[in-house]
Amino acid sequence: MAKQMDVVIITGMSGAGKTVAVQSLEDLGYFVIDNMLPSLAGKFIDVLKQSDESNKAAMVMDSRSRGFYDQVASTVATLRQRDDVRVKLVFLDANDVELISRYKETRRNHPLSPHGSVLEGIQRERQLLNDLKSHADVIIDTTTLTPRNLRLRIADYFGEGDKNNFYVEVLSFGFKYGLPLDADIVMDVRFLPNPYYVPELKHLTGNDKVVQDYVMNHQISKDFYNHLLGLLKVALPGYIHEGKSSLTIAIGCTGGQHRSVTIANRLADDLRDKQYTVNVHHRDVHKAD
Secondary structure, three states, X not given: OOOOEEEEEEXXXXXXXXXXXXXXXXXXXXXXXXXXXXXXXXHHHHHHHHHOOOOEEEEEOOOOOOOHHHHHHHHHHHHHOOOOEEEEEEEEEOOHHHXXXXXXXXXXXEOOEOOOOHHHHHHHHHHHHHHHHHOOOEEEEOOOOOHHHHHHHHHHHHOOOOHHHOEEEEEEEEHHHOOOOOOOEEEEOOOOOXXXXXXXXXXXXXXXXXXXXXXXXXXXXXXXXXXXXXXXXXXXXXXXXXXXXXXXXXXXXXXXXXXXXXXXXXXXXXXXXXOOEEEEEEOOOOOOO
16 A cells, blocks of 8 residues: 655645744654645655655645645645545634734735735735635634744644643633634633623723622622633543643633633633643733723
8 A cells, every 4th residue: 555645735824824834844744845836736745755755744835826826726636636645734814913913023015915005915815715715624823823832733733742742722802803713612701790891990901800809709700610610620631632732712701801801811820720831812902992
């Protein structure tokens, strides 16, 4: 039987983190090629298989490649028909505001709008990529991810699942700003008492103790939180046993400023006390009402 090769194709929005992702795969032992022309992907895999260089390959296909938008989906479909190849299509995304911020930091022009606004390029690219995104095996929203956390997320999907490296990402968010795309567990806390309607608390956040006390001093909040913590005490060891190296728990309220932030902070502290590695991030805490 012919040797089967694992092939990861990385695509998505320009500025969403493809460079970090492909470097992470290289660290995991993948033979990597950047800016692959879709029409040459099959030949590249054949050459690599004949060389016995590696049984794992990763390639980036993005808007720099000629014929990119017309060819990637068909290339992936063709590769998936091969018995000697296992293909995963990874789509990296981020919201428009974050992508614009990243372009401003690097002072780069968008490849689809070299002489126009960055936003115009982003909007055009998003429209062109919409169908391809629907074919992805893995979608990673990097809006709130640091490069380190993106590396950990890639390792989670394509690494060996080392139990000693398991970590938990706790994310607070506001439902009115949209669901986080890459959450493993989403908890809705909009039923808890809302500090927003208390004048002296409205302009504070769940990072302030007085808000935390207001939320947690209600019996419904205590009951919910105890059930949540009890659920995770059972679930987290199960995820580790199954070889998962990370878990993203998203806590959502209406605006992402009071209740979700309070619960996320409390949860992060309690999980750290149980010797888990935990990162907490408040996606919408500073957004205007």
